[in-house]
Amino acid sequence: MRQLLLDLPAEQPQTLESFVTGANAELLQLLLRVVQGQAGRLDERFVYLWGEAGSGKTHLLRAMAAMPHAAYIGGNADAAAFDYRPAVSLYLIDDCDHLSAASQIAAFALFNQVREQGGTLIAAGEVAPAGLQLREDLRTRLGWGLIYQLRGLSDDDKIAALTHAAAARGLTLSPGVLPYLITHFARDMRSLSALLDALDAYSLETKRPITLPLLRELLQRND
16 A cells, blocks of 8 residues: 655644544434533443544544543653643543553543543543453443444445545546545545545646546656
């Protein structure tokens, strides 16, 4: 699979609206209730997301981190990042697989404080809680509430999403461009959307329509 270094425009902010839902509609509805302050049940206040790299976990957490009173905590954050803060009502812990020993202790304490003091905590990792190589008390906390596996998009889902994105920007794509794109490039939507941006820019630069030969030429230039 080619990994390209492209001269891309600035990355667009990640939002819940820009997340391509696929088979994850139930999860997205829950997260919308969370950011709207409508998640009242205890199990809805503690949510764990898991799925392979590129499935959209970080996209969702980053999108929610843009909400007021939310705090995003990456897996490589130091223990101090897990301190409970009364002004924060939504904690978002990413890459639980990579928490250090000190951060695991701090995350365990944070779980207990959120449960006692109020708020919501959403965590994410590449495997389900039972498969995490973490201390047992933290692994138990991660399995407290609702657990969702993020389902990857089918090729048809990806083509439909990219077709919609292209139409929204007024782009005309020749037949075969998108099927070729999803089989000859990174398969996550973030990378595919970025290449669509690059293809648009290259089309404008060369004053040529977006065709399969143009796509191949762009890929070869950055091989």
